[in-house]
Amino acid sequence: MTEPISIVVVDDHAIFRSGLKADLDGRMQVVAEAATVEEAITAIHRHTPAVVLLDVHLPGGRGGGGAEVVAGCADLLGSTRFLALSVSDSAEDVVSVIRAGARGYVTKTVSGAEISDAVVRVAGGDAAFSPRLAGFVLDAFGTAAVAAVDDELDKLSARELEVMRLIARGYSYKEVAKELFISIKTVETHVSAVLRKLQLSSRHELTRWAVDRRIL
Amino acid sequence: MREPLVRSDARVIAGVCGGLARHLGISTTVCRLGVTALTLVGGAGILLYVWLWLLVPTAEEYARNGARSFDPRRLGSLPAAVQRDFARGFGRGPGPDAADGSAGAQLFRPGTREIAIGGALLLAAAAVVLQMAGVNVAWGTWLPLLAIAGGAVIAWMQLDDARRTEVMDRAGATGTQGVARLVAGLVLVVVGIFPLVSGTGSLEQMWHAMLAALAMLAGVLLVLAPWVLKYWRDLETERSGRVREQERAEIAAHLHDSVLQTLALIQNRASSEQDVTRLARAQERELREWLYRDRRQEQGNLVDRIKAVAADVEDTYGHPVQVVAVGDAAMTPRHEALVQATREAVQNAAKHAGGTVSVYLEATPARSEVFVRDRGPGFELAQVPPDRLGVRESLIGRMERHGGSARIRNTGNGTEVELRLDHVEEGTTQ
Incomplete structure (x- = not known):
């Protein structure tokens, strides 16, 4: 650049x-x-x-x-x-x-x-995710349910979940890529997808999570 | 150019004399004396006064009308618009916009006042005709009633438009139904109370007494209500002000005990960078806890304990420990072991690696996991001398004794300790 x-x-x-x-x-x-x-x-x-x-x-x-x-x-x-x-x-x-x-x-x-x-x-x-933001995402979307389709808005895919967990554990994007044997570009793609889900999802659990904390 | 003929705000009754005086360019006193003098001539002064009262707008109404008369559609029908404005007089809403669309929601709709006045005049005429026809009209009853009504109107006029609307809203008296309910309620109460008080009496006696009582009650109520309301509102404002003041005092006390003390300490130790950082971190943590504490989260649970451990290590070693927690779990003896193991891991990271230590806790119904990551040089378990018990005993041994597991790995850029505790056997251990 x-x-x-x-x-x-x-x-x-x-x-x-x-x-x-x-x-x-x-x-x-x-x-x-x-x-x-x-x-x-x-x-x-x-x-x-x-x-x-x-x-x-x-x-x-x-x-x-x-x-x-x-x-x-x-x-x-x-x-x-x-x-x-x-x-x-x-x-x-x-x-x-x-x-x-x-x-x-x-x-x-x-x-x-x-x-x-x-x-x-x-x-x-x-998207730029800090460990804390990754923690919020995991808290909001839950750590158990996994989306069957990647672009399902209300759940994270298994890979996205892995990426979020690693970021929450303090890994940089580069370290995440190395850990999961994927390219940094792929990590960025996953993080952007999570960001999109966080912005667009209207899943009722997410809404409730947000309402409990008076976010929405 | 003459001043427009509007009713004055500096008023004794309705501001008619003041307005007229300004319009004619004479002294208000002269005008009042003139009207009083006219009154002596067969009551002409009173008639003139009432007539002007009805037809002359207040300054506010005039301004509102003037602003609106720019509308070309209204130019042709200005007199009608003016009329309507006067007719609305009493029940207008707080702002200029209310005079247009929402006027229908007011107590008195456009025209109501004209109709009321017309009705009253008709009734008066009918009464006069009846008396001429030989029927006995109880003037003795009606005149005091009229006087009371007049008094009430004057009293209510002392409240500005906004207040008046608010009173109506509060009383739920906006709209015909609201008024009907209010009146019906009053009538029922009076009808109910009266026989109790009067005991046995003739119907006629009861009727007169009731009328008098009703009139008295209504008069007192109408005249006093505006002031009662005003004082009540002032009281309310004062009370909420006191609550705010109390809250502020509480916050001030907290800030004094914590933040101000720390700031003083920081100034004392300004030469020692490490001390300053440590104090600032500790204070930040404490304040954050106080400000942002998740109120639903129960105290003394796993997240709380891990955060306390992190804070403790941070204070001791001066390296920031960042805790990210997802989910929470109740404490059991096995979780106690997890907390102790976490303390050991965080302590090692802070002692040997330095820099920021990241702690991630994930608690699900199935298991609790803690990851402690540092960015130090890293170490291999095999290279640790066998006599050093810290890692083997405090971490791995402790976790395994409680049915969990611990894993230490070198990520290539620092060390990560992974502590894991499955909840499946929880039932047998509790």
Whole structure:
């Protein structure tokens, strides 16, 4: 990738934004920053960046935070990808922003290199899963039921389940590929499929899981 | 240009004099005196007052109408629109939009007020005619009633539109049915109470007394209701404010005991990077637990215990331990062994490998599994000297004694310990 990936950083803490900018490596370039929901939606529409680094908790708007920004930029979801960033580990925050359309989630405590990798991955159209997000997926979809057909929305396929388990165990995509004797590309395909299921599934167990946690 | 003729907000009764005075450019006092003087001339002042009251809009109504008169469809029929506006007078909703579509949901529909006034006038005329025809009309009863009604109207006019609508909504008195229910309820109560109180009496006596009681009750109720309601609402606001205040105090107390103390400690130890990181991690964990704790999750179960173990090791060695848990299981003696084995594995990882330790717990009805992964140099079990009991005893031996299994493998990029406990024999061990 020769051209740097254009990025908009959305976070209400200026210190965190500047730290993040310093942490990102040379493959990407921050074109704009925003601190509130309204600012973010305006900036994203003006710059149409490849990736938006989006804090889950944001002031402004109707109080919907990051999920509201994603919803407000729904017309751009084809070209702009959202990577959610949060200090919060709670399922409410993570899953709601993913279901709004974000393509990944990382905690703010991860290193700059990890965030950069996740940005590149999201920019390439893949999903960036942290161990914690994989844990939520396994919790929500259950670890036992296996889909008979790969594109069944309500269950994970056996392979997807394996991939999720390994990610939850702290494996990187590369390590997952090595462990399962598949290519990294295949791992990415599986993770993207899981992301799609997480976003689209309306399985009643998932709904209940979400309602219990006041996500939906 | 003259000021438009609107009823004034600075009013004594209905703001007619104030509005008229402004319109004519004279002093309000002069205007009031003039109307009073006219009253002495056969009551003409009162007639004029009532007539203006009915036909002159309030400033608010006027503004609303003005905004709407830009609509070309309405230009031709402006008088009709103005009329309708006046007719609506009493029961209007809180905003300009309510004057259009939702007016039907109000207590008084457009035209109701005209009909009521017309009806009242007809009744009065009928009463006069009846009296001329020789029938005895009980003026003594009706005039006080009318006075009370007038008083009630003035009292209710002190409430603004929004409040009035709210009162109606709260009382469930919007719509004809609501009003009917309210009236029927009142009548039933009075009819029921009265014979109890009066004991035996003639029907006529009872009727008069009842009428008086009813009138008194209704009058007091109507006049006092707006104020009672206002104080009740204020009380409610104050109470909810107090609850919020209490909540805030509780949060403040918690933050003071935990976060502020830690921040003070961090400032003291600013020179020691390791201490600062450790303090920050511990505080973060504690605060996270307090904020995001899954309330449905029972305390003291497997997930809780594993997290406690991870926190403990994190504090001791200063390396972050990340726990991801799926599902949960109740603690049994065998799970106790699993927790102890996990502690050993996490401790080894933190001690020998350093860096972030990942712990993954998966508990299903069939089994509980724990994976502890580090990114250290890795080790082979065969190379561990036989006299070192840590791994063999605490991990493998302990798990096998409790019917589980432990596996240690080198992933090529760190070590992973896999602890597994099947639940099938649970029934016999419990």
